[in-house]
Amino acid sequence: xxxxxxxxxxxxxxxxxxxxxxxxxxxxxxxxxxxxxxxxxxxxxxxxxxxxxxxxxxxxxxxxxxxxxxxxxxxxxxxxxxxxxxxxxxxxxxxxxxxxxxxxxxxxxxxxxxxxxxxxxxxxxxxxxxxxxxxxxxxxxxxxxxxxxxxxxxxxxxxxxxxxxxxxxxxxxxxxxxxxxxxxxxxxxxxxxxxxxxxxxxxxxxxxxxxxxxxxxxxxxxxxxxxx
Ligand SMILES: NC(=O)c1ccc[n+]([C@@H]2O[C@H](COP(=O)([O-])OP(=O)(O)OC[C@H]3O[C@@H](n4cnc5c(N)ncnc54)[C@H](OP(=O)(O)O)[C@@H]3O)[C@@H](O)[C@H]2O)c1
Numbered sequence: 001x002x003x004x005x006x007x008x009x010x011x012x013x014x015x016x017x018x019x020x021x022x023x024x025x026x027x028x029x030x031x032x033x034x035x036x037x038x039x040x041x042x043x044x045x046x047x048x049x050x051x052x053x054x055x056x057x058x059x060x061x062x063x064x065x066x067x068x069x070x071x072x073x074x075x076x077x078x079x080x081x082x083x084x085x086x087x088x089x090x091x092x093x094x095x096x097x098x099x100x101x102x103x104x105x106x107x108x109x110x111x112x113x114x115x116x117x118x119x120x121x122x123x124x125x126x127x128x129x130x131x132x133x134x135x136x137x138x139x140x141x142x143x144x145x146x147x148x149x150x151x152x153x154x155x156x157x158x159x160x161x162x163x164x165x166x167x168x169x170x171x172x173x174x175x176x177x178x179x180x181x182x183x184x185x186x187x188x189x190x191x192x193x194x195x196x197x198x199x200x201x202x203x204x205x206x207x208x209x210x211x212x213x214x215x216x217x218x219x220x221x222x223x224x225x226x227x228x
Contacts, residue, residue, distance in 0.1 A: 003026065003028070004027070004063075004064035004065050004163065004167075005027070005029075005062055005063050005064050005065070006022045006028070006029050006064075006065050006167070007029075007059040007060065007063025007065065007066045007067070008022070008029065008030070008032075008059075008067045008069055009031075009032055009060075009066060009068055009069060009078075010067075011031050011032065011040055011044060011053075011069075012033075013134045014091060014129070014134045015031060015033070015069035015070075016031070017134040017135075017137050017138060018091075019031050019044070019047075019048035020047070020048045021138065021141065021171045022051075022171065023050035023051050025170045025171050025172075027167075027170075029050065030051070030052050030054045030058070030059045030062060030063055031048065031051045031052070031053055031054070031059070032053070032055055033056070033070075034056070037053050037054060037055055040053050041053040057082065060079075060083055061082070064086070064087065065087045065088075065163065065167065066086050066089070067089045067091055067129060068088060068089065068090045068091055068092050068116070069129075071095070071098045071099055072095070072106075072112055073098070073099040073100065073105065074092075075090075075105075075115075075116050075119060075120075076119060078120065080119060080120050080121060080122060080123070081122070083120050084122035084123060085123070085124075086123050087123075087124045087126070087160050087164070088116070088120055088123040088124065088125045088126070089125075089126050089127075089128040089153075089167075090112070090113045090117075090126070090130070091127075091128065091130045092112065092116070093130050093189050094106060094112055094188070094189060106188075107222070108185065108219050108223065109222050109223055111127070111185030112127075113126075113127035113130075113154070113184045114182060114184070114185075117181055124155070124157040124160045125155065125156075125157075126153050126154065126155035126157070126164050126181070127153060127154045127181060127187060128152075128153035128168070129151065130187055130194075131151075131187040131193055131195065131196055132149070132151065132195070132197045133195060133197070136149075140173070141171065141172030141173065142172075147199040147200075148172055148173050148174040148199065149173055149174065149197050149198060149199055149203075150173065150174050150176040150198060150199060150200045150202075150204075151168045151171075151173035151174065151176065152176040152178050152187055152193065152203065153165075153176070153177060153184075154178040154182070154183045154184035154187070155180070155181055156180050156181045161177060174199065174200050176200055176203055176204070178207075182227055183227055186210055186219075190218075191210060191213070191215045191216075192209070192213045192215065192216075193206055193207060
């Protein structure tokens, strides 16, 4: 089977790191930001050689899997029609320095990727690649080669679970399927799972204890119960 074309929207710290990983893993990789292609190309040729710099519209047209590596507050600017039918891996997190001191996008009762899925209603959204820092991504694919680091994901679309898992495995991580998209909230900033770059057993231990953390207690307070 031919490999999917991976399109990475956002060419900053996370986007260029993921582009290096996908190129290294043999995926045709497209990358775009709001910059004109000519202005971005020399940056990509340096930071992620082998990735093709394209316009955002060419990227959304050609990619089978689109990774959102843009600020959370930019997601509402995306054209849902351009992403209709695509697998969209939402790596974006609320970050006060970038997205404003108040999170007006998501809450403890509706995680950010649930909002993204609502906005991109015709896309097959998974939350993925959000919980590990960009600096750890490249370190972890080599450090734990025998026992790869867990890359958790969550989605409401069973039909994309194999493709998401395959991408994660091929990049050098161990996929950890949290289930429906609402469970992705547990991967967001503030959670003890956020920032975690650990093999599956350690990740699962942290997951098992998540509701004992201040974050987990806030989730229960906001929802009246654990995420079901
Ligand atoms: N840094 C990490 O370790 C890390 C890890 C996991 C998840 N994340 C999440 O990933 C996202 C990106 O983080 P980052 O650290 O890579 O940020 P960054 O270094 O500031 O890069 C953001 C990129 O997005 C582009 N961009 C902004 N708005 C855009 C739009 N509407 N369409 C297309 N491209 C757009 C920017 O380029 P232009 O301004 O030129 O368009 C830039 O290339 C954030 O949501 C962050 O929370 C980051």
